[in-house]
Every structure is written in C-alpha cells, then in structure tokens.
Amino acid sequence: MSDKEAPDAPEAKKKGGKKKWLLIGVSLLVLVGGGVGGGLYASNAGLIGGAKAEAGEAETSGPRLVPKSEQVRASAAEGEGSGEGGSRPPAGAGGEKYASTYYAMEKEFTSNLRESVHFIQVGIAISTPYDNTVIENLKTHEMAVRSQVLLTLGETSEDDVFTAAGKEKLAKRLAAAINAVLKQKEGFGGIGNVYFTNFIVQ
Structure with a gap:
C-alpha cells in the first residue's frame, strides 16, 4: 500500500x-x-x-480664440518702436478680451438692389477673434462666400443703403451669410464683423 x-x-x-x-x-x-x-x-x-x-x-x-495679449500690433509688425516716452497702453489693456484679425476681400461686389433701378458696389473686410484658421477657411471657400454675399446684396432694399442704421443692418446680414457658408463647408463660422471698405450706390 x-x-x-x-x-x-x-x-x-x-x-x-x-x-x-x-x-x-x-x-x-x-x-x-x-x-x-x-x-x-x-x-x-x-x-x-x-x-x-x-x-x-x-x-x-478647430479655430482657437486669440487673447489680446498675443495680438500682433501694426507697429510691431512693421518694426517700429513705441517711441520715447510713449504713453500707449500695453496690448490687452481695456477694450475687447480677444484680438481681432482683419482680412479685406480683394474684389469688390456689385449687385442690383431689390425692386430698384439702383445698384450697389461695396468692398468688404471681415474681422475674427479666432486664429488664422478662419481666414484660411474664408480663402478656401471664397467662391461660395462671394456668391452668398451677392445674393444677400440682391435682397437689399434702397432703404437699407441710404442710412447708417441700414448699412449696419446690412453688415450684420453679410456676417451671418458668410458664417452660414463657412459652417456648411467647415463646420465653424468665426466671422465677428463685416466692415465696408467701399460703398457706392448708383
């Protein structure tokens, strides 16, 4: 066992x-x-x-908001100094929280006004508080943006182009139209304001 x-x-x-x-x-x-x-x-x-x-x-x-402290000032870009005893406040003091980047569209826009014999010719520039991504998106889709701007101008009446309040309203409509195109194409608008660099009604 x-x-x-x-x-x-x-x-x-x-x-x-x-x-x-x-x-x-x-x-x-x-x-x-x-x-x-x-x-x-x-x-x-x-x-x-x-x-x-x-x-x-x-x-x-996506686009990044640019703080005012990172803003490139025009004088700094051109290599100028602030001058002796300059009283200019430092970048970021007062005003808006974010820097504005501007871009002027090269060609002007010409369109008939709605129900009118007059036509309008405008040059526009945009501003954005975001980095250059928004400007690059705008350049990439410039044809679609130009088309939408022309459609918006074509829906504008005479009353909107002969008063300051009407022009401000038109600028807001243009900003919304441009943002709509960019959102459709890129998923993000980013245009803060539209400015007129030229404005002629004939």
Whole structure:
C-alpha cells in the first residue's frame, strides 16, 4: 500500500500548484482590468486630466480664440518702436478680451438692389477673434462666400443703403451669410464683423 500512496502525493501537489497559479492569474486579470476600467471612467468623468485633454484636443482641431495679449500690433509688425516716452497702453489693456484679425476681400461686389433701378458696389473686410484658421477657411471657400454675399446684396432694399442704421443692418446680414457658408463647408463660422471698405450706390 505504501508503494501506491507515494506516486499519488506528487500528483496532488501538482494539482494544488496548478490551481494556485490559476487563481493568481485570474486575480491579476481582475485587478488589471478593474484598474484600467476605473481609470477610463475617471478620465471620462473629468476626475483626472481627461477634461484638460479633451479641451486641448478641441482647441487644436478647430479655430482657437486669440487673447489680446498675443495680438500682433501694426507697429510691431512693421518694426517700429513705441517711441520715447510713449504713453500707449500695453496690448490687452481695456477694450475687447480677444484680438481681432482683419482680412479685406480683394474684389469688390456689385449687385442690383431689390425692386430698384439702383445698384450697389461695396468692398468688404471681415474681422475674427479666432486664429488664422478662419481666414484660411474664408480663402478656401471664397467662391461660395462671394456668391452668398451677392445674393444677400440682391435682397437689399434702397432703404437699407441710404442710412447708417441700414448699412449696419446690412453688415450684420453679410456676417451671418458668410458664417452660414463657412459652417456648411467647415463646420465653424468665426466671422465677428463685416466692415465696408467701399460703398457706392448708383
């Protein structure tokens, strides 16, 4: 009998050892899986660095607002100094919070006025508080933008072009029309204001 019991003892030890390693492996998988799951949940809930990462991704994937402190001043771009004893306030002091970037469209727009024998010829420039992405989008889709501006001008009445209030209203309509085109094409408008660089009614 003792001869038969001797071989069974190592088998029992082997089975017990396999179970032990199997339990350790399963425990490690549960711990690692739980840790990864918990980390992903905390990240998505904004408990650890997730909100900052998402905000950074959103900023880099689209236009970024340019703080006034980063604004390139005209005199700095031309290499001029501020002069001796200049009393100019530093960039970012007062006024709007964000810098304005301006872009003048090269060609003027000519259109008939609605229900009128008169026509209008305007030059326009836009401003945006965002980085150059908006200007690049505008240049990329210039043909579509020009078409929409002409349609908007064609819907303008004489009353809107002979008064300052009417011209301001027209500028807002043009800004909305340009933003609509950019939103359709790029998913983001970004045009703050439209300015007239030339305005003739004949």
